[in-house]
Amino acid sequence: MSSHVGNHAGRIAQLPLAKIDVRARRPSTAELEQRVRVDASGSAAGVSVVRVAPLLAVFGAEGNRTIIIGRTLVVVDAQNTISLEASVAAAWKEEDGTRGSFDVVDLSRDDKLSNASALISSIMPFRKPLAEASSEDVAAGIAKDLCEKSRESVADIRDIRYFLEHELARSSAGDASDVDHTTIVASLLQLNIICGRTADEARETEREGLWVYITDPEAYHSYRVLQEPKIISCAEAATATTRTWMRMHDAAMRQCGAMRSLLESESIAIRSLISSATSISSSKEADAQSRFNVLAAIASIGLGLPALVLALYGANALVPITTMPRLAAFAPVIVALLVAAGLAIHQGIRTKRGNIWIFSAAGIVVFLIVLLVAAGLLAPETNL
Numbered sequence: 001m002s003s004h005v006g007n008h009a010g011r012i013a014q015l016p017l018a019k020i021d022v023r024a025r026r027p028s029t030a031e032l033e034q035r036v037r038v039d040a041s042g043s044a045a046g047v048s049v050v051r052v053a054p055l056l057a058v059f060g061a062e063g064n065r066t067i068i069i070g071r072t073l074v075v076v077d078a079q080n081t082i083s084l085e086a087s088v089a090a091a092w093k094e095e096d097g098t099r100g101s102f103d104v105v106d107l108s109r110d111d112k113l114s115n116a117s118a119l120i121s122s123i124m125p126f127r128k129p130l131a132e133a134s135s136e137d138v139a140a141g142i143a144k145d146l147c148e149k150s151r152e153s154v155a156d157i158r159d160i161r162y163f164l165e166h167e168l169a170r171s172s173a174g175d176a177s178d179v180d181h182t183t184i185v186a187s188l189l190q191l192n193i194i195c196g197r198t199a200d201e202a203r204e205t206e207r208e209g210l211w212v213y214i215t216d217p218e219a220y221h222s223y224r225v226l227q228e229p230k231i232i233s234c235a236e237a238a239t240a241t242t243r244t245w246m247r248m249h250d251a252a253m254r255q256c257g258a259m260r261s262l263l264e265s266e267s268i269a270i271r272s273l274i275s276s277a278t279s280i281s282s283s284k285e286a287d288a289q290s291r292f293n294v295l296a297a298i299a300s301i302g303l304g305l306p307a308l309v310l311a312l313y314g315a316n317a318l319v320p321i322t323t324m325p326r327l328a329a330f331a332p333v334i335v336a337l338l339v340a341a342g343l344a345i346h347q348g349i350r351t352k353r354g355n356i357w358i359f360s361a362a363g364i365v366v367f368l369i370v371l372l373v374a375a376g377l378l379a380p381e382t383n384l
Helices: 029-035 110-122 135-152 154-172 181-207 209-214 217-227 246-313 324-329 331-350 354-378
Strands: 002-006 012-023 048-059 066-077 082-094 102-104
Touching (some): 029 048, 029 066, 029 209, 048 181, 048 209, 048 246, 066 135, 066 181, 082 135, 102 181, 154 181, 181 209, 181 246, 209 217, 217 246, 246 331
Parallel strands (some): 012 082
Antiparallel strands (some): 048 066
């Protein structure tokens, strides 16, 4: 099995790739130490170099995207044969084609990891190693490229957050009846979990120094002194001449730090959005209560005043409407309905729902007028 591997200048190189293995279980430190004693394919012959890089990848079309997080174990043997063994800690997939709504994937099912193998193979922008490059150089270069690729994937997470932020703004509008505010908040919570878990992976990888101490403890301690000059250690601070691959290792570590920092910033932004969503919900509830109060006041005018007029005059004195005095007695009823309609139209214009309120108010007024007039004209004459 082989893979095309390109350098940053655009040249394509063919590096021997023993295998790409994807599983849900992380290797322990003891297993990593055992892995050094075999070659890339797992045979007992030879000694290998190992590195561990954080894994974050977003792949698939919008509405059908999958997010996987975890680690990638890079194994390079003495012949520069490579083995990539990814351990997926968690995965999420957009459910039912709904953009931005992710659901946790059950990693116990092997078919859920089948696409991950192809993904790992497709995100290998490895530089072409020099002819004299050692297995340490190759391992450091691959680890750096994987760290950089995972850091670049944070931009995909940011795009998802931007989309949910836009949807939250839409759901906050008064006429956004097609946007579910609660669903957006749930999606933001899930995205915050993704950012938090991925940041943990980057933080641990950075703290462990890509697990370089498995094969080169001296280089690990030298780099630790470079990171923290005040640390108590007998090792000299690492320089570009400490190891031929030290600059590449430093670049990988910086990619891990940048990845962690970006994800933490995303988590802060997402938590701010969730807090804003809570404020928006409270504001919308207050607006709804205010609109209900206005509707109740309009209803009390449109129904209460006519009822009061009928109670004062008595229905028998007003119906049937066969004379002008009786018709004039209905004037307060008509005025009350027109006032209620005017208030409804004003409220509709103020809340940018003028057409709905105008048609509704006009319909209700016409219906009540027809009802009252018809009842007044058709009511039988009553002699008291």
